[in-house]
Amino acid sequence: MNEGRGRLTRLTDTDRAAYERDGYLLVEDALTTEQLTRLRDTVDRFVARAHGVTASNDVYDLETSHTPDDPRVRRIKLPHTHDPFFMGLARSPSVTEPIGQLIGPNLRLHTSKINLKAAGYGAPIEWHQDWAFYPHTNEDILAAGIFLDDVGEDNGPLMVLPGSHTGPVFDHHADGVFCGAIDTQAAGIDLAAAKPVMGTAGSMSLHHVRTVHGSALNTSGRQRRILFLEIRANDAWPLKGCGDLAEFDSLIIQGEPTLTPRLVPVPVRIPLPEPEGGAGSIYEYQYGAKNRSFAPLADG
Numbered sequence: 001m002n003e004g005r006g007r008l009t010r011l012t013d014t015d016r017a018a019y020e021r022d023g024y025l026l027v028e029d030a031l032t033t034e035q036l037t038r039l040r041d042t043v044d045r046f047v048a049r050a051h052g053v054t055a056s057n058d059v060y061d062l063e064t065s066h067t068p069d070d071p072r073v074r075r076i077k078l079p080h081t082h083d084p085f086f087m088g089l090a091r092s093p094s095v096t097e098p099i100g101q102l103i104g105p106n107l108r109l110h111t112s113k114i115n116l117k118a119a120g121y122g123a124p125i126e127w128h129q130d131w132a133f134y135p136h137t138n139e140d141i142l143a144a145g146i147f148l149d150d151v152g153e154d155n156g157p158l159m160v161l162p163g164s165h166t167g168p169v170f171d172h173h174a175d176g177v178f179c180g181a182i183d184t185q186a187a188g189i190d191l192a193a194a195k196p197v198m199g200t201a202g203s204m205s206l207h208h209v210r211t212v213h214g215s216a217l218n219t220s221g222r223q224r225r226i227l228f229l230e231i232r233a234n235d236a237w238p239l240k241g242c243g244d245l246a247e248f249d250s251l252i253i254q255g256e257p258t259l260t261p262r263l264v265p266v267p268v269r270i271p272l273p274e275p276e277g278g279a280g281s282i283y284e285y286q287y288g289a290k291n292r293s294f295a296p297l298a299d300g
């Protein structure tokens with residue numbers, strides 16, 4: 001199937017104003033039925049191959065309760081590097097059209113992941129700002145969350161703090177080490193203001209790179225799988241370096257490469273030093289968090 005034939009969602013002025021004000025937006029029915037079916041089938045095949053896997057690796061991030069016979073995958077890492085379907089989806093108008101209306105037409109993928117949040121045990125993700133993980137030369141960057149399942153209040157929806165994208169960049173360190181999580185109590189954050197981002201399968205959430213967000217353990221009987229495509233303007237360059245230029249430019253999903261990053265005065269904190277032994281994902285970084293806001297699985 002040609003992923004180029006996506007849906008063309010035009011945002012309204014009200015949508016754009018809401019994104020500017022709140023730092024997030026939901027695009028309902030962003031995907032075509034064919035795209036959603038293909039996405040689900042592709043993800044099902046990845047999950048089936050987790051049988052027999054003993055430890056987290058370059059593809060799978062495993063729940064602490066995972067066993068090779070009873071696979072429990074909490075994340076598929078960097079799906080765009082494992083299957084061309086995902087880059088095709090990122091380049092389809094279903095994704096680029098609404099995003100282009102928020103951060104401009106020149107777009108480059110930053111990273112991708114599928115957070116699976118299985119029924120009954122899907123792990124929480126502590127409050128954080130993506131910007132704390134990857135500061136760039138400007139903040140025309142957002143995360144698109146494509147819903148594989150209906151997302152409601154009970155199955156661990158993405159939670160966001162409206163307006164937090166215009167506030168401070170919070171400390172994501174514990175004991176002087178980057179832990180990828182905010183101690184919300186110490187930071188004085190009012191979590192009562194948080195909002196769940198809910199919608200039907202095939203919808204797409206968009207949150208600004210500085211929006212504070214997180215999500216709870218999925219204690220419901222329904223899984224909640226979301227593909228996150230994190231997308232930036234082509235002239236937003238990572239402060240930690242772009243690595244190999246050809247590889248960097250291969251991530252362009254729309255528009256032309258540029259060697260002139262756009263610099264704007266934005267607050268930044270550097271996500272260093274790394275925890276000892278490194279961390280393979282946000283879940284592993286957050287093992288270092290001192291005060292958690294979301295309850296983990298009782299035996300997890």
Ligand SMILES: O=C(O)CCC(=O)C(=O)O
Pocket residue numbers: 113115125156157158159213214215226282
């Ligand atoms: O899956 C979620 O609910 C949150 C995702 C997220 O913020 C992340 O993976 O960095």
